[in-house]
Structures are given as structure tokens and as C-alpha cells.
Amino acid sequence: MAPMVSHAQDALSIPGAQDIAVSTDGTLLYILNKDGTVSGYNIREDSFVFKGEKIPELRGVPYQILLSSTGDRIVVLEYDPDNRMFRLSVAVYNAGTKSLEGGPAYTFNGRLESGRLSFAFSPDGTTLYMGYGADSLFRLSLTEQQQAQLRIGALPTALAVTADHTVVSVNEGAGTVSIVPDDTSAGIKEVAVGLSPTDILLNNVTGYAYISHTGSDDVYVIDPNTGSVVSIVSVGADPTDLAYDEQTGDVFVANNASGTITVIAPNFTTTTIDINSPAYFETAPIQIAYATNLKRLFILNRTEGKYIVYDTTANKIIDRRDVVMSAKSLVFSDTTSEAYILTWQGEEIIVVDVTSLEARSIRIAQNTSEVFFSSPQSIVIDSPGNRVFVSNIGANFITVLDATTFKPIEKIPSGRAIQNLFLNKKTQKLYAVSPADSTLAVIDITNDTYPQKTLQLAQQPRGGVIFEEQNILYYSNAAAGKITVIDGATDTVVGTVDVPDGSYPLVNTIDERRGMLYTALYAGGVVAVIDTATQKLVSTIPVGENPIWVRYISELDRILVTVERGEKVIVINPDTRKIAQEIPIDGKPYRIFFDPSTEFVYINHRGEEVVDVFIQDESSGEFTLAWSGVLPFWGETDRRPYNMIAYDPKTLYGYLTTRNDTVEVITIGHGENGILEGEIIATVDASGEVAYTDASREEAGANRFLAWNLFLGILVLVALGAIGAHHWMRRRESSEPASPHQ
Numbered sequence: 001m002a003p004m005v006s007h008a009q010d011a012l013s014i015p016g017a018q019d020i021a022v023s024t025d026g027t028l029l030y031i032l033n034k035d036g037t038v039s040g041y042n043i044r045e046d047s048f049v050f051k052g053e054k055i056p057e058l059r060g061v062p063y064q065i066l067l068s069s070t071g072d073r074i075v076v077l078e079y080d081p082d083n084r085m086f087r088l089s090v091a092v093y094n095a096g097t098k099s100l101e102g103g104p105a106y107t108f109n110g111r112l113e114s115g116r117l118s119f120a121f122s123p124d125g126t127t128l129y130m131g132y133g134a135d136s137l138f139r140l141s142l143t144e145q146q147q148a149q150l151r152i153g154a155l156p157t158a159l160a161v162t163a164d165h166t167v168v169s170v171n172e173g174a175g176t177v178s179i180v181p182d183d184t185s186a187g188i189k190e191v192a193v194g195l196s197p198t199d200i201l202l203n204n205v206t207g208y209a210y211i212s213h214t215g216s217d218d219v220y221v222i223d224p225n226t227g228s229v230v231s232i233v234s235v236g237a238d239p240t241d242l243a244y245d246e247q248t249g250d251v252f253v254a255n256n257a258s259g260t261i262t263v264i265a266p267n268f269t270t271t272t273i274d275i276n277s278p279a280y281f282e283t284a285p286i287q288i289a290y291a292t293n294l295k296r297l298f299i300l301n302r303t304e305g306k307y308i309v310y311d312t313t314a315n316k317i318i319d320r321r322d323v324v325m326s327a328k329s330l331v332f333s334d335t336t337s338e339a340y341i342l343t344w345q346g347e348e349i350i351v352v353d354v355t356s357l358e359a360r361s362i363r364i365a366q367n368t369s370e371v372f373f374s375s376p377q378s379i380v381i382d383s384p385g386n387r388v389f390v391s392n393i394g395a396n397f398i399t400v401l402d403a404t405t406f407k408p409i410e411k412i413p414s415g416r417a418i419q420n421l422f423l424n425k426k427t428q429k430l431y432a433v434s435p436a437d438s439t440l441a442v443i444d445i446t447n448d449t450y451p452q453k454t455l456q457l458a459q460q461p462r463g464g465v466i467f468e469e470q471n472i473l474y475y476s477n478a479a480a481g482k483i484t485v486i487d488g489a490t491d492t493v494v495g496t497v498d499v500p501d502g503s504y505p506l507v508n509t510i511d512e513r514r515g516m517l518y519t520a521l522y523a524g525g526v527v528a529v530i531d532t533a534t535q536k537l538v539s540t541i542p543v544g545e546n547p548i549w550v551r552y553i554s555e556l557d558r559i560l561v562t563v564e565r566g567e568k569v570i571v572i573n574p575d576t577r578k579i580a581q582e583i584p585i586d587g588k589p590y591r592i593f594f595d596p597s598t599e600f601v602y603i604n605h606r607g608e609e610v611v612d613v614f615i616q617d618e619s620s621g622e623f624t625l626a627w628s629g630v631l632p633f634w635g636e637t638d639r640r641p642y643n644m645i646a647y648d649p650k651t652l653y654g655y656l657t658t659r660n661d662t663v664e665v666i667t668i669g670h671g672e673n674g675i676l677e678g679e680i681i682a683t684v685d686a687s688g689e690v691a692y693t694d695a696s697r698e699e700a701g702a703n704r705f706l707a708w709n710l711f712l713g714i715l716v717l718v719a720l721g722a723i724g725a726h727h728w729m730r731r732r733e734s735s736e737p738a739s740p741h742q
Helices: 694-734
Strands: 004-007 017-022 028-033 038-042 047-053 061-067 073-080 085-094 099-108 117-121 127-132 136-141 147-151 156-161 167-171 176-180 189-192 197-202 209-213 218-222 229-234 239-244 251-255 260-264 270-274 286-291 296-301 306-311 316-322 327-333 338-343 348-353 359-363 376-382 387-392 397-402 408-413 420-424 429-434 439-444 452-456 461-467 472-477 482-487 492-498 505-511 516-521 526-531 536-542 547-553 558-563 568-573 578-584 589-595 600-605 610-616 623-630 642-648 653-658 663-670 676-684 690-692
Touching (some): 017 061, 017 338, 028 061, 047 099, 061 117, 136 156, 167 197, 176 197, 209 239, 218 239, 376 420, 376 642, 376 653, 387 653, 420 461, 429 461, 472 505, 492 536, 526 547, 547 589
Antiparallel strands (some): 038 047, 061 073, 127 136, 209 218, 251 260, 286 296, 296 306, 306 316, 420 429, 439 452, 461 472, 568 578, 589 600, 642 653
16 A cells, blocks of 8 residues: 655655654654755644745765664764764754754764764754764764764674763773763773674663674663663574663564564563565664554564554564665654655655555655656666666666766656666667666667566566576575576576575675576675576585675685675685685675776675785695785775675776765776875766866867877878878889889
């Protein structure tokens, strides 16, 4: 059932929402617009209270909006891409004048080369605590210009603040929890917890802090007063978000890879709710909120584009619906028991009344039909056709760029939230997979009308690979534990290969020489090996916790696997299908890139901009570290700020999709020691405008200079040729005829 749609007054004057926050009484939505301004929307009256209010200190890309615990102060965070820094501005809403009044502003200089940002307000709403980067905790006053910086554990990822202003920080990198008292002279306690701690919840009923761990699949229960570990509770796979019943103290844990909810009672006994809706927690985790007065749990699965309402009294799901466009974020009002879902394109907010289960859509901004990008993701390049195809998670179309001018020239209608694109260069078919719809669109790019056929796959297809020699495609269905086999000649599903249940298959690669398919089973800790001749699973190779990327590099004749939680790279010998080498990584390895010109292998890291570069020894076949460090572009593809990168060997241009609804074009070359380097030459924004940099103008000037010199050279050659021909004719006319025997 589609939600009812109401249109906000003067909606088209709003450029689209980047983020939202809801007031404590549930009547006012604060909207951070994509142009950096802020608007206030009265939910009950379906109208704007104020629109496009400018905050003087904001000059960069809007990032996030936060509302204090008392509801009287808003904080806006922006990102400055030119200087690679964050700025934070405070404002207060004046109900009398219906406008914003400025407050303190803070700038955080230097590149955020590792870590992310996390926030929590003090109970009185006068202080904002921010976990920042590698190991910093900032205490920022919201009433006056005053800040303090403390050092805590590595990579703070979530914060909570107790009633006495004690800060509890979850430190993913260190595997610890830092307990920071208001009076820091008493010292900071560091408490060792499980693997990859992710989120934190303060339970006011039990008085304990609950910390979820995606690495060890458990929840630690800690007394924030003493720092002691009270209990360790096993839960499902990849637990992240937490919520609780403010009357009974029951804690709810979202298990992403399992597609379940664990309920932890105050005595630490557990029950499991099967919602049959797994998610990929790294990019689109399950979010939950609990309406204590209704005893109903609201569940948003952004990976599948669905929301679920579970009644804990009746112990059953009472509502399950698709989100028409892909969901970006969720905020919840405890006062009204309403959920507010912001869609990726930022043009509408879906309001779900958890009491009546009625849903309506508030359209607040321009339609995505007027833009070319909405959370652009995957990129493929058609070099012969001089085209670049870009998928959009926040829309239902694929954008086509002209590879010469970089301008958008077409939008191809497609399924919801297209995750990955694959191009068969031989057949000129483009494949676009939608995890939300569980479909695959097959698009003929030889025809200007882009005709397409839609195939139904299993649940939540994500990774894919093309066996070009046989024209067969393989798609992993993460939530179903199946690999779908597709005949590329007939565009039909011809079979499925089962992998272990709950293993969450993701990325695939194929060794065409031996006809073997390798699939990383993210929740299974193994790589599955499938014989493409028989379409059977022939073996599984244990590699460690959370294998994410797998790639066969034919030039090196090796399969490489990045193992996130194991913090290592596994090298597999395709002849034996056994592990040939295990390389420890100082961090979480993520994507694998290969430069055929140098035969360097590049491994970037989760949560930081570091890239490790490896080279293979010709005699032993083993890999050694050639270089490691911060590497722009390739090190920034974990939404820092880039998503994906693709390279066109014909033009030597690289294309990167960004979290800012743009596509950036770079020139790619080699620097010191043969390491890849890039330079931005153009940025294509959502409106289709192309901004060229000085570097691109210099390159264009150089190209014009070369073209002019080439033109002059041709003129000279033509002139010399004409003179030579004239001289030769004169000589021929004045000489004796040649002998036939000469």
C-alpha cells in the first residue's frame, strides 16, 4: 500500500533535504536543506513555519543536523571539500519571530584521515560531545564559544551521556569503552570489550550501558559508574542499533546479517524475533525505535527499502511495507509515536503513525525528475560508445554521461535504488540490480531507446559477475543464501546454487581460465567455490570473520580476499584452491584495486584513507608491502566522500561518485615509486552542470596547443610535399626517358 501524499506549501522553493530532526513534542521537523539553509516544517498543519534560513558560518556542503536533548538548540554540521575540514554551527529557534538566531561556531582543521564523527548531548542540552577522527573527544559549549579536547581510545564510533554528564565512548578501533567523568581530573577509565564495538544504549531502568559488537556478535553490559562488565550476551550476526522499553527495561538489538531482533531482558535472558529481513550493516544497517506506550517496535531496513512494525504484546508483525523510494535515515518521536523516514533524494518524508499504522508522504521539494543524480553509486564505462553509466540509490533511474563533455545526456528508468551496474562489453548489455526490488534489469545499450527486460531474482541481490566467454551471469542474493545463474543470450534465469543459510553472500569473482566462481560469504566467514560447468558448490575456504571483497587477478593468477574483522588479506592459489598466503593489515581491509601497468595491488581501509600497496614476487608468488599511506581518491571510497571509482583506459579519466550527489572526473597517472595519483578536472552536479577546474583548462590548453602544432606541422608537410613534387616534375621534364630495363 502506497502512503497518502500531501504537498507542503511552496515546496518547490526548497532544494531538497539533506537531513532531518524532529522536535521533542513531535510537531516541528527541522530540515537541513541541500543548499546549507535550514527550514522548519509544521507536521500537523502541513506547512513551513520558516524556510531557507541561512546560518552565517556555513560555507561548505551540508552534512548533518542535530537537535539538543531539550529541543531548544539545533546544531548543523558541514563539510568543506576544498580544505577537507568540518565546521559546526549552533542556532536557536525563536518561536516568537519564527526564525533562527545564531550561536557559537566551531571549525575542525586538518584532514579526517581516519575515523568518523559521533555525537551526544548533555542532559541539559547546553553541551555537545563529539567523537572525532582517530582518538579525539571534543566538549563543545552550545551557549558560548568554548571547547575542550580529550584523547580517548582509537576510532570513537558512538557516544552516550549519563545524568551526571559522564561520557561513555565506544571505540571501534581500540575495542574499548572510554568512561569520561565530567571532572576529568579523576581520570578516564578504559574498559576492554568485544570485537568491533559499534553502538551504545543507556538503559535508565537497569542503569547499565549496552554495547553491540559486529565482530564478536554479542552485547556487553557495563556499569558506567564502576566500569565493570556485568554480562556478555550472545545475539545474532552483525548487531548494531539498540532500543529499549522504558518501563520494563527490555533491550532490542538489530541483527543485520541474521535478519532478526534479539530481546534482552533485565536478567539477561534472550528471545529472538525473526523478521526475515537481513541488511548490510556497513552501508545501510537496520534502524529501530520502540514506542513504549504502545509496546511496538518500528524497524527500518534501508538495504531492502522496507519498514516493519512488530507488536511485542501480540508477538507478531502487524505491518510490513516497501518504502517507495530508498530510505536514507530515520527519526522517531516518542511523544507522538510517529516515525519519520527521509528518502535519499530528499524530496519527501514518509510519516508512519505507529498507533494507527497509517502512512503518508510529505513532499517538500522538487521532484527527482529534475535532477540527474540522487546518491549516485555504481559506475561502468562504455569506451566504444563514449558513454558513462551511473546508478542512483536515491532514485529509480540510471544516468548516462557523455565521456567527452561529461554532461548528462540521458536518464534510463530502472528499479528502485540500483546498487550495482555491470556491462558485458561483447554483447553491449547493461545489467542493473536492485536489492530493494530483488530484480535485475537487462538493458540493450546498442539502441538509443535503451529497451530493457526485468528478471526476478531471489531476496536482496547485490554482488554479480559476468562469465564473458560463456555469456553467463552470476548474482549473489545476500538475504536468501543463493547464487542466481542467468543465461546472457536469452536473458533468463537458468538455475540457482545454494550456499549456507544466513551466510550473506556478497561480492563475486570468476576465474575464467579454470571455470571457477568465488563468492565471499560475509556472515559465513568463508569463500564459496562454485564449479561453473556443473553449477555446484564444490568447496568452502575458511578465511576469517567478514570477508567482504574477493577478486581474481588473471595477470597474477591469484585470488585475493579482504577480511574486515580478521584485519587481513587472504591469497588463494587457484590451482589448489587453498590459502597460499595470509597478510595482516593494520586496519580493516576493504576494496581491491589492480594497476596492470605496474602490477601493483591496492587495498584500501574501512573508516580511514589509508591504502596498502602490494607487489608479487615473481619467483615465490608471494606478496610484499611496497607502499602504505594516505592516498586520495582510492583511499576515500568508503563514503569519505566517494562511493565508487571507475577508470576509462581510452581517455585515461577516472570517475568517482560522491555522497554529495555529484560525479567527479579525475586524470589518473603515476607519482613517486609508481603509485597511482589523480587530479580533479571536472565536477558534475545533480543539475547536470559541469564545473571544470584549472587543471582541466590547462589540459585543454595543452591539447589545443598540441592540436595547433599538429595542424601547423601538417601544413608544413603539405607545403614541403608540394615543393618537392614540383621540383621532381621539373627534373623529370628536363631528363632523358628512362630505359625499360632500368
